[in-house]
Amino acid sequence: MRDGESDDPSTESGGEPAVTDERRRTRHRDQGRRAEGMDPERLRYFTQPAEGTPHTRHRRRRSAQAPGTTGPIPGLTPATPPGQRATPVRIPPGGQIPQQPRTRPVPPAADGQTEARTTPRASRPAEPQPPQPAEPHASRPAERQSPPRRPVPPREDRPVAEAETDTDFIVERRPAPAPDRRVDDPRDADDFRDADDFRDVEVPEPSSAQPRRLREDRADTEVRALHDPGEDDGWWPGVDDVEEPAAPRRRSREKQKQRRAVVAVAVVFMLALVGGIGYFGLKTLGVFDSRKDYTNAAGTSDVIVDIPDNSTLADFGRILVDADVVGSVRAFVDAADGRPISGGIYKLRTQIPASTAVEMLTDESATHRVGRVVVPPGLQLDSKTGIDGMVTPGIFQRIQDATTVDVNGRSEGVTVAQLEEAAANSTPEELGVPSWAKEAVESMTGDHRRIEGLIAPATWERVEPQDSPVQILHDMIAKSATMFESWGLLDKNNSGLQPYETLVAASIVEREVRHEEDAPKVARVIRNRLDRDQKLEMDSTQNYTADVTNIDVHGDAYKADTEWNTYRYKGLPPTPIASVGMPALEAMLDPAPGRWLYFVTVDTAGTTRFADTFEEHKRNREEACDNKLVSTGCQ
Structure with missing residues (x-):
């Protein structure tokens, strides 16, 4: 105690x-x-x-x-x-x-x-x-x-x-x-x-x-x-x-957890980003691509394949794989080995080796191309037979040849007769005729030649075989009108003629001239004769309706009663006589200055002599006679 x-x-x-x-x-x-x-x-x-x-x-x-x-x-x-x-x-x-x-x-x-x-x-x-x-x-x-x-x-x-x-x-x-x-x-x-x-x-x-x-x-x-x-x-x-407050400790722990979560998310994101970039990089290099390839060169069936322009070899490969032409993109790229291939419509065989597909696509004869129409300057709608007996296929014939294709026993494409029918009787709107040519086209309804010269010279890569004749002509005429206008037909015309008349006169220049440097002078001769109300008397206009074209016009050909015969009728013909290229159109838009009224080709090389008077012109013709280029009117 x-x-x-x-x-x-x-x-x-x-x-x-x-x-x-x-x-x-x-x-x-x-x-x-x-x-x-x-x-x-x-x-x-x-x-x-x-x-x-x-x-x-x-x-x-x-x-x-x-x-x-x-x-x-x-x-x-x-x-x-x-x-x-x-x-x-x-x-x-x-x-x-x-x-x-x-x-x-x-x-x-x-x-x-x-x-x-x-x-x-x-x-x-x-x-x-x-x-x-x-x-x-x-x-x-x-x-x-x-x-x-x-x-x-x-x-x-x-x-x-x-x-x-x-x-x-x-x-x-x-x-x-x-x-x-x-x-x-x-x-x-x-x-x-x-x-x-x-x-x-x-x-x-x-x-x-x-x-x-x-x-x-x-x-x-x-x-x-x-x-x-x-x-x-x-x-x-x-x-x-x-007791010591726990709130600061809790806040500190929460902040630590938040920091850990942010770091974890950042790490996951970076890993995903690096992995994605690596995957797509390897995929681009073709590491994961299949190398499957077929071995039967004959294939199994026909197929039409449309390859867009400016496509890469990998694009070609993917389209062909989708169409079951080749086994894999990698096999096609390896077989092409960097060779350039043009886009377009092709008729191919399914399940063929990649090397065979490359040969069919790069064939110089374009045997396997479908819908590719080449229209050179001066070509007419109808086919023409020359004095030598050779036939020059017209635009309609070339469209028929390009679109006609047999696919597994079924024929596709359009014919010349179908094209002539569509050109003669379809409305200008259905044909895609521009406003500056609509009046002239309507005035010649029933004649397929009313759309002559409205199709510009070009290589038409995609004329679809499945399209109707009217649709084919509409696409070609509408695109050609855009080309003519871009060449200056509407805003650079110094010829003194209307746009459609300018196109008609330019078609004569296209058919008469062999060398581009002579085109502005020929355009000036046409312009001078029209100004003097003098007949044009151009051989090209007479040959437009002739069964056989001949540079040495003679006999009854001078007397042919057609509106296109400028030996008989004054002024310009009712339509162009051929497709017009850019050099001929530009020459007619701005003719060369001069007083020329006559011109004649004196040799097979295409040398052309120009004269202001008829006497001078006769001397130039004698040179042509001496060279045996013409016989009519020679002594």
Whole structure:
């Protein structure tokens, strides 16, 4: 039994006096409000001792000195400045006494007793001095002395107004100590032998926290627990009561998770990007391409394949694979070996070796080409037989030859008769005739030659065999009109003629001239004769309707009664007499300056002589007679 403890049965185990009903009623009579008329001493010491029991306030003093004596223990008496209250600290059931603020002795009061007050930490100097070690209790061994406390930086206390102060006490929480360092060291127990000695001590919180006031019901419970250790509700106020906030740690963990997620997404994206680029790069190089190839050169069936212009060899390969012509793109590209191949429509065989497909596509005779029509300058719609017996296929014949194809026993394409019918009886709109030629075309409805000269000389790569004759003619005439206009027929015409008349005159230049440098002079002869209202008397116009064309016009040919015979009729013929190329059209748009009225070709090389008078012209004809180029009119 410790010094000063009573063996009275009214005390509970541990030497603490029992909490009687009288003490409970006295301590909680006016909870939360300062009771008027109550003894301040009783209120400050929480309760009055029962009669016959020792006062707990003097137990500590008796234990530190000789039995029966009273007075403060130097260095341990808590000194509290006037006007401040101490925070009660509960002694937990385990006997571990939490740390409380140190006290220093104050001068004795008038009644001869010494009051213990704690000095707020804010009142300590800026550079704290280590506190003097407290004198050990007489009843404790030396090893139980409290070690020196670590100085605490000064802080600013917030004064509490008396009007806002709880009736019995103010409990403030202190910040939690460092991790794993609880203020329950048994060595410090001697400094807190009795919670009643610190009834007026107010424990300040760190400057970042405001004093937190416990609810009245909890305050009641805690004060009762100070005097009744047997009642353990699992909570007691003290320096360990305030835990370190977990919100910053949670935010830090969340930020770390977010950073990890962002890094993971970035890594996945980069891997996908690198993998995709690598895959497409290898695919472009043909690493994953199949090398399948067929071996039967005869193939299995016919197929029409349309290859767009400007296609690469890989494009050729993909189209042929889709049409089942070759086994793989890689096989075709390897077989082509970089050779240029023109786009167009081809008749091929299915399931043939890639090398065979390349040979069919690059055949110079264009045997396997379909729908390719070549229209040279000066070609007419109808086929013509020359004086030498050779037949020159006309435009209609060439269209028929290009579109007629046999596909697995089924014939496709258009015929000359179908084209003549469409040209003679279709409307100008259906035929794609431009507005500047529409009147002349309508005036000759029923004659297929009304569209003569409206198809420009070019290589027509895609004349679809499946198209109707009207559709074929429409496409060719509409595109030709665009070509004529781009050559300057509408905006660069200095001939003094209408656009359609200019095209008619240019067709005569096309048929009469062998060398381009002579074209502007021939255009000037036509323009001078028209200005003088003189017959053109051009052999080319007479040969347009002749069964056999001949440069040496003679006999009845001069007398042929056709509108195209300029030996008989003045002015221009009703239609062009051939397809007009760009050089002939440009020459007619801007004829060369001169007074020429006559010209004649004097040799087989195409040498042409020009004359202003008929006498000069006759001398030029004699040169042609001497060269045996003509016989008509020779001596």
